Amino acid sequence: MNSPLVVSTSGHxxxxTIDVPHVGNAITGLDFVAAFEEAVEAANQDLDVRAVILTGAGKIFSAGGNVKEMADRQGMFGLDPRQQRRAYVSSIQRIPRALERLEVAIIAAVNGAAVGxxxxxxxxxxxRVASERASFAESFVSIGLIPGDGGTWFLPRAVGYExxxxxxxxxxxIDAATAREWNMVSAVVPHEDLLAEAGALAERIAKNPAESLRMAKRLLQESRTGALESVLGMAAAMQPLAHLDPEHERSLERWRTT
Structure with missing residues:
Protein backbone atom coordinates (compact mmCIF):
# COMPACT_ATOMS: atom_id res chain seq x y z
CA MET A 1 0.00 0.00 0.00
CA ASN A 2 1.35 3.44 -0.93
CA SER A 3 2.09 5.86 1.89
CA PRO A 4 -0.32 8.79 2.24
CA LEU A 5 2.77 10.97 2.78
CA VAL A 6 5.44 10.86 0.08
CA VAL A 7 8.89 11.96 1.26
CA SER A 8 11.58 13.12 -1.15
CA THR A 9 14.97 14.67 -0.42
CA SER A 10 17.10 17.19 -2.28
CA GLY A 11 20.30 18.16 -0.50
CA HIS A 12 19.42 19.33 3.00
CA THR A 17 3.60 15.54 -0.09
CA ILE A 18 0.16 14.53 1.18
CA ASP A 19 -0.79 12.06 -1.53
CA VAL A 20 -4.39 10.88 -1.22
CA PRO A 21 -5.98 13.13 -3.87
CA HIS A 22 -8.92 10.78 -4.44
CA VAL A 23 -10.26 11.90 -1.03
CA GLY A 24 -9.06 15.49 -1.30
CA ASN A 25 -5.90 14.69 0.68
CA ALA A 26 -8.12 14.14 3.70
CA ILE A 27 -6.45 13.60 7.04
CA THR A 28 -7.89 10.23 7.81
CA GLY A 29 -6.89 6.91 9.30
CA LEU A 30 -4.05 5.68 11.44
CA ASP A 31 -1.88 5.14 8.35
CA PHE A 32 -1.89 8.89 7.77
CA VAL A 33 -1.00 9.61 11.39
CA ALA A 34 1.74 6.99 11.46
CA ALA A 35 3.25 8.35 8.24
CA PHE A 36 3.61 11.80 9.81
CA GLU A 37 5.16 10.37 12.96
CA GLU A 38 7.62 8.29 10.96
CA ALA A 39 8.61 11.27 8.80
CA VAL A 40 9.20 13.42 11.89
CA GLU A 41 11.32 10.82 13.65
CA ALA A 42 13.36 10.13 10.50
CA ALA A 43 14.03 13.85 9.96
CA ASN A 44 15.04 14.29 13.60
CA GLN A 45 17.53 11.45 13.33
CA ASP A 46 19.05 12.63 10.03
CA LEU A 47 21.27 15.64 10.69
CA ASP A 48 21.55 16.22 6.95
CA VAL A 49 17.91 17.35 6.99
CA ARG A 50 17.72 21.06 7.79
CA ALA A 51 14.28 22.06 6.45
CA VAL A 52 11.03 20.41 5.37
CA ILE A 53 8.40 21.54 2.85
CA LEU A 54 4.84 20.23 3.33
CA THR A 55 2.44 20.35 0.37
CA GLY A 56 -0.46 18.47 -1.19
CA ALA A 57 -0.73 16.40 -4.36
CA GLY A 58 -3.14 17.61 -7.00
CA LYS A 59 -5.36 20.69 -6.66
CA ILE A 60 -6.06 20.58 -2.91
CA PHE A 61 -3.71 20.96 0.04
CA SER A 62 -6.08 19.07 2.34
CA ALA A 63 -9.85 18.88 2.72
CA GLY A 64 -9.41 18.05 6.41
CA GLY A 65 -11.36 15.18 7.91
CA ASN A 66 -13.06 12.62 5.72
CA VAL A 67 -16.66 13.84 5.78
CA LYS A 68 -17.94 10.73 4.01
CA GLU A 69 -16.55 8.57 6.82
CA MET A 70 -18.27 10.86 9.33
CA ALA A 71 -21.60 10.67 7.48
CA ASP A 72 -21.38 6.87 7.24
CA ARG A 73 -20.21 6.55 10.87
CA GLN A 74 -17.14 4.63 9.76
CA GLY A 75 -14.13 3.92 11.97
CA MET A 76 -13.79 6.18 14.98
CA PHE A 77 -16.90 8.13 13.96
CA GLY A 78 -19.04 5.10 14.82
CA LEU A 79 -17.74 4.85 18.38
CA ASP A 80 -19.64 5.91 21.47
CA PRO A 81 -18.57 9.30 22.94
CA ARG A 82 -16.25 7.83 25.60
CA GLN A 83 -14.41 5.72 23.04
CA GLN A 84 -14.40 8.52 20.47
CA ARG A 85 -12.74 10.89 22.93
CA ARG A 86 -9.91 8.42 23.36
CA ALA A 87 -9.79 7.82 19.61
CA TYR A 88 -9.15 11.52 18.94
CA VAL A 89 -6.22 11.45 21.37
CA SER A 90 -4.78 8.29 19.83
CA SER A 91 -5.28 9.33 16.20
CA ILE A 92 -5.42 12.84 14.74
CA GLN A 93 -4.09 14.56 17.88
CA ARG A 94 -0.88 12.63 17.40
CA ILE A 95 -0.11 14.86 14.39
CA PRO A 96 0.31 18.18 16.26
CA ARG A 97 2.26 16.34 18.94
CA ALA A 98 4.54 14.86 16.29
CA LEU A 99 5.08 18.20 14.54
CA GLU A 100 5.85 19.80 17.90
CA ARG A 101 8.72 17.30 18.17
CA LEU A 102 10.07 18.12 14.69
CA GLU A 103 13.50 19.67 15.23
CA VAL A 104 13.81 21.39 11.85
CA ALA A 105 11.79 24.15 10.24
CA ILE A 106 8.70 23.05 8.33
CA ILE A 107 7.33 25.26 5.55
CA ALA A 108 3.76 24.79 4.35
CA ALA A 109 3.50 25.23 0.56
CA VAL A 110 -0.28 25.61 0.31
CA ASN A 111 -1.21 24.62 -3.23
CA GLY A 112 -5.01 24.82 -2.91
CA ALA A 113 -7.84 24.63 -0.41
CA ALA A 114 -6.87 23.98 3.22
CA VAL A 115 -10.10 23.18 5.02
CA GLY A 116 -10.85 22.22 8.64
CA ARG A 128 3.59 29.31 5.35
CA VAL A 129 3.68 30.19 1.65
CA ALA A 130 0.49 30.09 -0.42
CA SER A 131 -0.38 29.74 -4.06
CA GLU A 132 -2.70 32.43 -5.36
CA ARG A 133 -5.21 29.56 -5.72
CA ALA A 134 -5.08 28.69 -2.02
CA SER A 135 -7.96 29.22 0.37
CA PHE A 136 -8.45 28.56 4.06
CA ALA A 137 -11.46 27.63 6.18
CA GLU A 138 -11.74 26.72 9.85
CA SER A 139 -14.97 25.05 8.83
CA PHE A 140 -15.80 22.69 11.69
CA VAL A 141 -18.90 24.52 12.97
CA SER A 142 -20.44 24.46 9.48
CA ILE A 143 -20.97 20.71 9.95
CA GLY A 144 -21.70 20.94 13.66
CA LEU A 145 -18.22 20.07 14.95
CA ILE A 146 -15.35 21.80 16.75
CA PRO A 147 -11.63 21.87 15.95
CA GLY A 148 -10.57 18.58 17.49
CA ASP A 149 -6.92 18.68 16.48
CA GLY A 150 -5.60 21.78 18.24
CA GLY A 151 -6.85 24.41 15.81
CA THR A 152 -8.00 26.71 18.60
CA TRP A 153 -4.41 26.71 19.91
CA PHE A 154 -2.59 27.20 16.59
CA LEU A 155 -4.87 29.58 14.67
CA PRO A 156 -4.97 32.47 17.22
CA ARG A 157 -1.18 32.39 17.39
CA ALA A 158 -1.06 32.97 13.65
CA VAL A 159 -3.79 35.55 13.11
CA GLY A 160 -4.73 36.84 16.57
CA TYR A 161 -7.74 35.98 18.70
CA GLU A 162 -10.37 38.10 16.92
CA ILE A 174 -10.91 33.26 3.13
CA ASP A 175 -8.79 33.58 0.01
CA ALA A 176 -5.00 33.72 -0.26
CA ALA A 177 -4.85 37.52 -0.40
CA THR A 178 -6.82 37.83 2.84
CA ALA A 179 -4.63 35.17 4.45
CA ARG A 180 -1.57 37.26 3.56
CA GLU A 181 -3.18 40.43 4.92
CA TRP A 182 -3.91 38.59 8.19
CA ASN A 183 -0.35 37.23 8.46
CA MET A 184 -1.71 33.73 8.12
CA VAL A 185 0.90 33.19 5.38
CA SER A 186 4.15 35.03 4.76
CA ALA A 187 3.77 35.21 0.98
CA VAL A 188 1.33 34.57 -1.87
CA VAL A 189 2.96 33.55 -5.14
CA PRO A 190 1.83 32.49 -8.61
CA HIS A 191 0.61 28.92 -8.49
CA GLU A 192 3.24 27.61 -10.89
CA ASP A 193 6.01 29.16 -8.76
CA LEU A 194 4.85 27.79 -5.40
CA LEU A 195 7.25 24.88 -4.93
CA ALA A 196 10.16 26.85 -6.36
CA GLU A 197 9.50 29.70 -3.93
CA ALA A 198 9.11 27.33 -0.99
CA GLY A 199 12.27 25.51 -2.09
CA ALA A 200 14.25 28.74 -2.30
CA LEU A 201 13.09 29.68 1.20
CA ALA A 202 14.01 26.22 2.50
CA GLU A 203 17.48 26.57 0.95
CA ARG A 204 17.97 29.94 2.67
CA ILE A 205 17.31 28.16 5.95
CA ALA A 206 19.27 25.01 5.10
CA LYS A 207 22.50 26.86 4.32
CA ASN A 208 22.90 27.52 8.05
CA PRO A 209 24.56 25.12 10.56
CA ALA A 210 22.38 22.14 11.45
CA GLU A 211 22.64 22.20 15.23
CA SER A 212 22.09 25.95 15.60
CA LEU A 213 19.00 25.67 13.40
CA ARG A 214 17.55 22.94 15.59
CA MET A 215 18.34 24.73 18.84
CA ALA A 216 16.96 28.04 17.52
CA LYS A 217 13.70 26.35 16.56
CA ARG A 218 13.44 24.80 20.02
CA LEU A 219 13.84 28.22 21.60
CA LEU A 220 11.13 29.63 19.34
CA GLN A 221 8.79 26.83 20.38
CA GLU A 222 9.52 27.41 24.05
CA SER A 223 8.87 31.14 23.66
CA ARG A 224 5.24 30.51 22.67
CA THR A 225 4.30 29.30 26.13
CA GLY A 226 7.37 29.62 28.36
CA ALA A 227 8.36 32.49 30.63
CA LEU A 228 11.28 34.74 29.72
CA GLU A 229 13.44 33.20 32.44
CA SER A 230 12.81 29.74 31.02
CA VAL A 231 13.82 30.83 27.52
CA LEU A 232 16.90 32.64 28.83
CA GLY A 233 17.92 29.56 30.80
CA MET A 234 17.61 27.31 27.76
CA ALA A 235 19.56 29.79 25.63
CA ALA A 236 22.36 29.96 28.20
CA ALA A 237 22.60 26.16 28.19
CA MET A 238 22.45 25.81 24.41
CA GLN A 239 24.83 28.57 23.39
CA PRO A 240 28.04 26.90 24.68
CA LEU A 241 27.13 23.84 22.61
CA ALA A 242 26.74 26.06 19.56
CA HIS A 243 30.15 27.65 20.22
CA LEU A 244 31.76 24.19 20.19
CA ASP A 245 30.08 23.13 16.93
CA PRO A 246 32.64 22.75 14.09
CA GLU A 247 30.10 24.41 11.76
CA HIS A 248 30.27 27.51 13.95
CA GLU A 249 34.05 27.57 13.50
CA ARG A 250 33.71 27.19 9.73
CA SER A 251 31.14 30.00 9.67
CA LEU A 252 33.58 32.28 11.51
CA GLU A 253 36.32 31.42 9.03
CA ARG A 254 34.05 32.38 6.13
CA TRP A 255 33.18 35.62 7.93
CA ARG A 256 36.88 36.44 8.40
CA THR A 257 37.59 36.03 4.68
CA THR A 258 34.70 38.18 3.45
Missing part, protein backbone atom coordinates in the same frame (compact mmCIF):
# COMPACT_ATOMS: atom_id res chain seq x y z
CA UNK A 13 15.69 19.82 2.20
CA UNK A 14 12.92 17.25 2.39
CA UNK A 15 9.52 17.61 0.72
CA UNK A 16 6.56 15.85 2.29
CA UNK A 117 -8.08 19.97 9.87
CA UNK A 118 -6.21 20.84 6.66
CA UNK A 119 -6.23 24.50 7.67
CA UNK A 120 -5.03 23.53 11.14
CA UNK A 121 -2.23 21.45 9.63
CA UNK A 122 -1.01 24.55 7.79
CA UNK A 123 -1.06 26.49 11.07
CA UNK A 124 1.10 23.81 12.71
CA UNK A 125 3.94 24.70 10.33
CA UNK A 126 6.62 27.25 11.18
CA UNK A 127 6.39 29.24 7.94
CA UNK A 163 -9.65 36.85 13.42
CA UNK A 164 -9.33 33.30 14.70
CA UNK A 165 -12.73 33.71 16.34
CA UNK A 166 -14.18 35.06 13.09
CA UNK A 167 -12.91 32.06 11.13
CA UNK A 168 -13.78 29.49 13.79
CA UNK A 169 -17.28 30.74 14.61
CA UNK A 170 -18.45 31.46 11.06
CA UNK A 171 -16.67 28.56 9.36
CA UNK A 172 -16.32 30.82 6.34
CA UNK A 173 -13.52 30.58 3.79
Missing amino acids: VQTW AGCDLVMMCDI RAALMTLTGER
